[in-house]
Amino acid sequence: MLAKRIIPCLDVRDGQVVKGVRFRDHRIVGDILELAQRYRDEGADELVFYDITASPDGRSVDREWVRRVAQLLDIPFCVAGGIRSIADGEAVLNAGAEKISINSPALENPSLIDALARRFGSQCVVVGVDSETTAGGYRVHRYTGDPNRSGDSGRDTLAWVREAVDRGAGEIVLNCMSSDGVRRGYDLPQLRAVRECCPVPLVASGGAGTLQHFVDVFLQARVDAALAASVFHSGEIVVHELKQTLIGAGVEIRP
Amino acid sequence: MSAEADVVVVDSGGANLASLGFALDRLGARSMVSADPEHIAQAPRVLLPGVGAAGSIMQRLATLGLIDTLRNLHCPVLGICLGMQILCAHSEEDDTRCLGILPGTVKRFADTVGAPVPHMGWNRLRITDDDPLLRGVRPSDWFYFVHSYHLEPGLPTTLAETDYSVPFTSIVRQRNFWGVQFHPERSSAAGARVLSNFLELA
Numbered sequence: 001m002l003a004k005r006i007i008p009c010l011d012v013r014d015g016q017v018v019k020g021v022r023f024r025d026h027r028i029v030g031d032i033l034e035l036a037q038r039y040r041d042e043g044a045d046e047l048v049f050y051d052i053t054a055s056p057d058g059r060s061v062d063r064e065w066v067r068r069v070a071q072l073l074d075i076p077f078c079v080a081g082g083i084r085s086i087a088d089g090e091a092v093l094n095a096g097a098e099k100i101s102i103n104s105p106a107l108e109n110p111s112l113i114d115a116l117a118r119r120f121g122s123q124c125v126v127v128g129v130d131s132e133t134t135a136g137g138y139r140v141h142r143y144t145g146d147p148n149r150s151g152d153s154g155r156d157t158l159a160w161v162r163e164a165v166d167r168g169a170g171e172i173v174l175n176c177m178s179s180d181g182v183r184r185g186y187d188l189p190q191l192r193a194v195r196e197c198c199p200v201p202l203v204a205s206g207g208a209g210t211l212q213h214f215v216d217v218f219l220q221a222r223v224d225a226a227l228a229a230s231v232f233h234s235g236e237i238v239v240h241e242l243k244q245t246l247i248g249a250g251v252e253i254r255p
Numbered sequence: 256m257s258a259e260a261d262v263v264v265v266d267s268g269g270a271n272l273a274s275l276g277f278a279l280d281r282l283g284a285r286s287m288v289s290a291d292p293e294h295i296a297q298a299p300r301v302l303l304p305g306v307g308a309a310g311s312i313m314q315r316l317a318t319l320g321l322i323d324t325l326r327n328l329h330c331p332v333l334g335i336c337l338g339m340q341i342l343c344a345h346s347e348e349d350d351t352r353c354l355g356i357l358p359g360t361v362k363r364f365a366d367t368v369g370a371p372v373p374h375m376g377w378n379r380l381r382i383t384d385d386d387p388l389l390r391g392v393r394p395s396d397w398f399y400f401v402h403s404y405h406l407e408p409g410l411p412t413t414l415a416e417t418d419y420s421v422p423f424t425s426i427v428r429q430r431n432f433w434g435v436q437f438h439p440e441r442s443s444a445a446g447a448r449v450l451s452n453f454l455e456l457a
Contacts, residue, residue: 003377045376074447123402199366
């Protein structure tokens with residue numbers, strides 16, 4: 001059967017991998033190619049590279065590192081950040097990325113999802129959703145890479161996930177903002193709620209701190225993949241050991 | 256020229272040509288990408304990748320005048336993902352008549368609780384027949400899949416099946432035509448093994 005996926009996320013800024021807590025105070029954690037190779041060797045199923053500065057600054061991702069990563073990696077990887085048009089998507093895919101992920105540009109212009117899916121196929125088109133828990137429910141936030149512009153997009157998370165899938169998204173990455181970077185575990189209630197309305201693969205993001213958090217998110221929220229950054233970059237959790245733990249817990253995993 | 260390349264990759268219009276090219280580079284193979292019927296007809300081996308939809312790729316192959324070129328190839332040919340599906344008779348995707356080189360029809364995965372569509376990620380093979388393409392490939396090996404349509408299982412041409420919401424054919428062969436539903440270029444060491452086996456076929 002299909003294995004659940006473990007996806008280290010590399011936030012890229014100016015050609016370096018960085019990670020901030022709750023999206024602020026980014027600090028450099030290493031070189032892109034070096035980390036990509038390390039995670040591949042440790043057994044990562046897929047990688048996500050997210051240019052956290054691209055979308056708010058109105059820039060596109062630097063494609064040269066995409067090509068270098070594609071030459072190196074023999075596992076799939078996804079590029080996010082600054083993809084606003086067919087031409088942007090094509091450049092990244094032609095450089096060798098397996099998938100493209102769009103977030104704020106899809107909120108500004110939802111028909112971009114339709115256009116990308118028609119041109120490249122849904123399997124290439126990931127929609128990233130930054131979601132905050134509020135008294136009124138789950139709300140989608142935009143421009144989360146930029147503390148000065150970040151804010152409520154005016155959309156309900158569950159409605160936006162349904163719309164994104166209807167428009168052709170082939171995968172949803174749900175980043176639960178209140179959990180992100182604080183390592184108290186994935187937001188299981190929110191992920192379960194999104195799972196109910198998401199017929200395409202669902203990737204959990206935000207909150208991983210311990211091995212048990214990964215076990216919980218697969219067994220209790222039935223997500224298809226779990227994404228994390230800081231616990232992997234710091235070396236506190238090694239992908240290979242995580243996978244042994246998950247196999248021991250009865251989760252279908254590629255060792 | 257194609258005679259000097261180890262393999263010609265058909266420029267089928269998909270966006271995964273780069274990753275396939277890089278995988279061939281890592282194996283030390285000389286590859287060229289071409290949509291020229293003459294290059295393809297003279298190639299020692301042909302890779303037919305495919306990303307997108309069955310209707311649009313068949314339309315592109317027809318526009319390029321490649322339908323008969325592909326059907327008449329006598330060298331080893333490997334279709335990858337959608338490239339494997341269009342070797343078959345018919346696809347439900349856009350109700351498309353395909354190349355008809357291999358038997359079988361391609362259907363959409365039904366929406367099933369617990370089995371999201373597309374089938375995306377790493378899965379294994381149940382090898383049903385021995386073949387040079389599978390030399391050194393073990394049942395414990397994992398391959399990367401991403402597709403919403405699948406070829407029916409249990410065909411006379413089936414070399415391996417994979418289980419999802421339903422079992423499907425994941426590797427086929429008939430004469431000099433092979434097809435794999437997974438992406439060998441994105442399937443780590445196991446995928447490299449399959450590509451390397453293909454490059455040894457003559």
